[in-house]
Amino acid sequence: MSVIELKNLTKQYGKARGIENVNLNIEQGEIFGFIGPNGAGKSTTIRTLLGLLHPTSGTATIFGKSCFEHPEVRKELGYLPSEVFYYDNMRVIDLLKYSASFYKKDCTKRIHELAEAMNLDLKKKIDDLSFGNKKKVGIVQGLLHEPKLIILDEPTGGLDPLMQQKFFELIREENKKGATVFFSSHILTEVQKMCDRVAFIKEGKIIQLEKISTLQANNYKKISLETKSSLDLGVFNLDGVSNCKMKGNTANFMYRGDINTIIKRISELELLNISIDEPDLEEIFLHYYEKES
Known part of the structure; x- marks a missing residue:
């Protein structure tokens, strides 16, 4: 009912x-x-x-x-x-x-x-x-x-x-x-x-x-990282990656999917720093809104 x-x-x-x-x-x-x-x-x-x-x-x-x-x-x-x-x-x-x-x-x-x-x-x-x-x-x-x-x-x-x-x-x-x-x-x-x-x-x-x-089950993660050398543009060309912004040896993006998949890709890099956070509500809304547009 x-x-x-x-x-x-x-x-x-x-x-x-x-x-x-x-x-x-x-x-x-x-x-x-x-x-x-x-x-x-x-x-x-x-x-x-x-x-x-x-x-x-x-x-x-x-x-x-x-x-x-x-x-x-x-x-x-x-x-x-x-x-x-x-x-x-x-x-x-x-x-x-x-x-x-x-x-x-x-x-x-x-x-x-x-x-x-x-x-x-x-x-x-x-x-x-x-x-x-x-x-x-x-x-x-x-x-x-x-x-x-x-x-x-x-x-x-x-x-x-x-x-x-x-x-x-x-x-x-x-x-x-x-x-x-x-x-x-x-x-x-x-x-x-x-x-x-x-x-x-x-x-x-x-x-x-x-x-x-x-x-x-498909929670969003906000990932920021810094590597020892410049990043290739295709390194995060994966299903689930969105809003990816790369500059030199830094990358910021949203990820939705199996966390093990993205961690495996990140493990191939020589990292200086990394943070994995829950995105704020506005970022999640922006993703949904762009998807619906």
């Missing part, structure tokens, strides 16, 4: 770019990653899906229903926006109880469990909280009613590494209980740790859809 289904979803802001012909199907029980640089269209897609923005064309459904035509479907989901804003004079516990009142169920125990897990002081006023602690409030608010679908838009901003780890543990627990997770981020490593599949979006368009297992 498709929990989320987007068909040619388009949102235009006059002459400004929004999203164009976004097509996605997210199955029940998946943790699905939606990744792209800031401004790529991630939040626009999510807000249009939720009925917070009206699409220019195309359709978006949750559990087979449009949020515009069936707003009650939102009761089955938890949503954490990239930025959270609250009434400052409320205490955390009062805000969360108010949020829980919309679901017509007793969420008191769950609120306290989540607050303890996230080290959140329920007695504090909202305006006394740091940005990171306000994000914790948003996390508890999104999970307190044990939703069937969890939508997370850049969820870790403001959280320290320990809280990020606890947050991901919470999400995994919810997924094990049957929740589907739609997880937007611009941080590739987060998505790689959490997700089953991932869609890449750039400039409002989906440019690649992959299983994480495939992404990991």
Whole structure:
């Protein structure tokens, strides 16, 4: 069953770019990653899906229903926006109880469990909280009613590494209980740790859809090396090598494939220096974007 289904979803802001012909199907029980640089269209897609923005064309459904035509479907989901804003004079516990009142169920125990897990002081006023602690409030608010679908838009901003780890543990627990997770981020490593599949979006368009297992099995490496003598132009003429830049006795390139193959070729050289790193997200996007052009 498709929990989320987007068909040619388009949102235009006059002459400004929004999203164009976004097509996605997210199955029940998946943790699905939606990744792209800031401004790529991630939040626009999510807000249009939720009925917070009206699409220019195309359709978006949750559990087979449009949020515009069936707003009650939102009761089955938890949503954490990239930025959270609250009434400052409320205490955390009062805000969360108010949020829980919309679901017509007793969420008191769950609120306290989540607050303890996230080290959140329920007695504090909202305006006394740091940005990171306000994000914790948003996390508890999104999970307190044990939703069937969890939508997370850049969820870790403001959280320290320990809280990020606890947050991901919470999400995994919810997924094990049957929740589907739609997880937007611009941080590739987060998505790689959490997700089953991932869609890449750039400039409002989906440019690649992959299983994480495939992404990991054929992971990109960023290789830079320096040799004792000048390099021949054909030395890295191998499948999987891209964006190769050579100058004198230095070479910089991207490699995707069996790491043993490239290491065997490099071992034939007399090296002065070498580094093998994970490429940053922009470099991976550039490769996908050029491939799709």
